[in-house]
Amino acid sequence: MRDILAFDIQVPLSPFSLVVKGEVDPGVTAILGPSGSGKTTLLRCLAGLTRPAAGWIRFRGRNLFSSTDGVFVPPERRNVGYVPQQYALFPRLTVFGNVEYGLKARRVPARQRHEHVRDMLKRMGIEHLASRMPGSLSGGEAQRVALARAMVLNPDYILLDEPLAALDPQTRHHIREFLRSVLKEASCPVLCVTHDLEDVRHLADRVMVLREGRIVFEGRVEEWVREGPPPEDGEREAADLENKGAFDNETEIES
Amino acid sequence: MMNRSDQSRSAIRRDGRVRERKKWFAARRRALETQSASSLSAVEWAIGLVLLLFLFLPVLSLFLSVTPQRFLAALGEDVVREALGLSVRTSGMALLVVVIFGTPLAHRLAVDRPFPGRAAVEALLQLPWITPPAVAGLALLMAFGREGLVGRYLAEWGVALPFSTAAVVIAQAFEGSAFYVQSARQAFAAVDRQLIEVSRTLGAGPWRTFFRLELPTAMPGLVVGAAMAWARALGEFGATMLFAGNMQGVTQTMPLAIYTVMERDLDAALTLAIVLILVGFGLLWLLSRLRQHLS
Numbered sequence: 001m002r003d004i005l006a007f008d009i010q011v012p013l014s015p016f017s018l019v020v021k022g023e024v025d026p027g028v029t030a031i032l033g034p035s036g037s038g039k040t041t042l043l044r045c046l047a048g049l050t051r052p053a054a055g056w057i058r059f060r061g062r063n064l065f066s067s068t069d070g071v072f073v074p075p076e077r078r079n080v081g082y083v084p085q086q087y088a089l090f091p092r093l094t095v096f097g098n099v100e101y102g103l104k105a106r107r108v109p110a111r112q113r114h115e116h117v118r119d120m121l122k123r124m125g126i127e128h129l130a131s132r133m134p135g136s137l138s139g140g141e142a143q144r145v146a147l148a149r150a151m152v153l154n155p156d157y158i159l160l161d162e163p164l165a166a167l168d169p170q171t172r173h174h175i176r177e178f179l180r181s182v183l184k185e186a187s188c189p190v191l192c193v194t195h196d197l198e199d200v201r202h203l204a205d206r207v208m209v210l211r212e213g214r215i216v217f218e219g220r221v222e223e224w225v226r227e228g229p230p231p232e233d234g235e236r237e238a239a240d241l242e243n244k245g246a247f248d249n250e251t252e253i254e255s
Numbered sequence: 256m257m258n259r260s261d262q263s264r265s266a267i268r269r270d271g272r273v274r275e276r277k278k279w280f281a282a283r284r285r286a287l288e289t290q291s292a293s294s295l296s297a298v299e300w301a302i303g304l305v306l307l308l309f310l311f312l313p314v315l316s317l318f319l320s321v322t323p324q325r326f327l328a329a330l331g332e333d334v335v336r337e338a339l340g341l342s343v344r345t346s347g348m349a350l351l352v353v354v355i356f357g358t359p360l361a362h363r364l365a366v367d368r369p370f371p372g373r374a375a376v377e378a379l380l381q382l383p384w385i386t387p388p389a390v391a392g393l394a395l396l397m398a399f400g401r402e403g404l405v406g407r408y409l410a411e412w413g414v415a416l417p418f419s420t421a422a423v424v425i426a427q428a429f430e431g432s433a434f435y436v437q438s439a440r441q442a443f444a445a446v447d448r449q450l451i452e453v454s455r456t457l458g459a460g461p462w463r464t465f466f467r468l469e470l471p472t473a474m475p476g477l478v479v480g481a482a483m484a485w486a487r488a489l490g491e492f493g494a495t496m497l498f499a500g501n502m503q504g505v506t507q508t509m510p511l512a513i514y515t516v517m518e519r520d521l522d523a524a525l526t527l528a529i530v531l532i533l534v535g536f537g538l539l540w541l542l543s544r545l546r547q548h549l550s
Contacts, residue, residue, distance in 0.1 A: 049452050075455040082456040088449040092471065102457035105467075153458065 009055035033210035048075035081155030087146035089134035329526035338512035349427035365443035392497025422499035431484035442476020
């Protein structure tokens with residue numbers, strides 16, 4: 001059985017519908033596309049937060065969603081690592097409490113739980129923040145906590161929604177390097193929605209380009225650089241794609 | 256003929272005059288502005304003070320109308336003690352009923368998408384705000400009275416609600432529920448949706464997410480709503496009077512007791528009134544402390 005996440009789903013959106021079919025191999029797949037092209041909706045469907053109108057989602061052959069069989073596995077039973085754009089740390093829990101939250105929900109015994117949390121905090125280099133409240137963290141620290149909270153559960157697949165967008169450029173550079181090493185270790189399928197070509201260059205193995213709810217390109221990063229879809233008139237993404245040529249520069253497109 | 260230095264000297268003098276005049280205008284304008292602002296605030300404060308006095312004087316006279324000795328003596332009277340005890344018991348029960356039945360509804364209204372008939376539900380929840388308590392009492396009697404819509408079936412089972420302590424609780428819950436549900440709903444709606452979604456992806460189901468995340472986060476709003484509902488239940492008069500009657504020790508709560516004993520035992524009425532006012536201010540104080548503590 002292959003270690004992959006596969007999907008073929010339809011979600012009505014306005015003004016167009018999301019109609020996508022694909023497979024996500026282990027490693028990092030960047031999802032590119034203009035605002036409103038359905039990137040976040042795709043992520044939400046895979047997380048189980050949005051229920052597609054039709055189609056199926058499978059992980060290692062297990063149906064997570066299937067409209068024909070009437071299967072819909074809710075997010076709490078998917079074993080997914082989901083990091084939303086603003087990190088969404090629980091404001092009333094300490095950093096330790098945040099990372100511990102999912103283990104508690106899974107009824108991991110306290111002793112084991114504390115051990116896992118401590119290990120994860122150490123791995124993320126944030127053990128010194130354990131007793132801090134989220135409100136007092138910097139953007140980069142919060143990002144690490146959110147990542148630790150998702151990764152401590154050893155998820156089957158990881159979904160990152162613009163993981164670096166909320167950071168200032170210097171921190172972003174730092175965290176990107178860090179993210180790369182962490183995701184490499186995880187060795188499970190990772191989907192990462194982004195607007196930033198630097199993210200694609202440094203983090204991704206593969207690229208999936210969405211436009212108006214359709215996948216217009218899917219392939220390895222090198223292939224995308226060589227033969228990605230041509231820019232279209234009046235499209236924000238045109239700027240992204242034109243900048244491919246200047247791939248080595250610090251290129252960054254605002255959302 | 257003026258030479259060059261004369262010219263420049265007169266220019267300087269002219270500049271100086273212009274500058275002075277500008278300064279004078281600016282000062283005059285400032286003075287006018289501050290003057291008009293201060294006169295506005297003076298007038299507003301003067302009028303506002305009348306209202307404050309109007310609110311304060313009755314409270315003050317209530318406290319001045321009875322000496323501490325007479326206050327304590329009245330506290331020992333049966334009618335006062337029974338009313339106090341009954342009020343505490345019934346309003347506590349009413350609050351419990353309101354919280355148990357109001358919390359789930361408030362949560363659903365906060366998180367569910369608009370559904371058909373939602374406007375009707377909203378209107379129903381505003382009902383206790385807009386109906387006079389006497390009307391509520393009459394309506395309760397028509398529903399749960401011996402001949403009432405529901406009451407006639409209850410009577411067959413041997414349950415008679417009107418003119419019982421249970422009727423007091425029902426009247427108070429009817430009046431207090433809207434305050435609690437509105438406040439609780441706002442509190443639940445203010446919980447960040449993203450936190451709830453993350454909680455779900457972390458393996459916490461809807462129940463666990465509700466009890467471990469939404470309920471604790473919304474708690475300050477729930478407490479404020481509960482306090483408002485309790486205050487309303489404690490002060491309930493009209494609906495209780497019509498639906499539960501006015502029997503000492505059974506349905507005669509503090510407001511009813513004040514009304515009943517006012518003519519023959521003013522001290523007792525004053526004592527009950529002072530207790531109610533102290534409880535009210537105590538509640539306000541507690542809530543403000545709570546808000547400071549939680550923010």
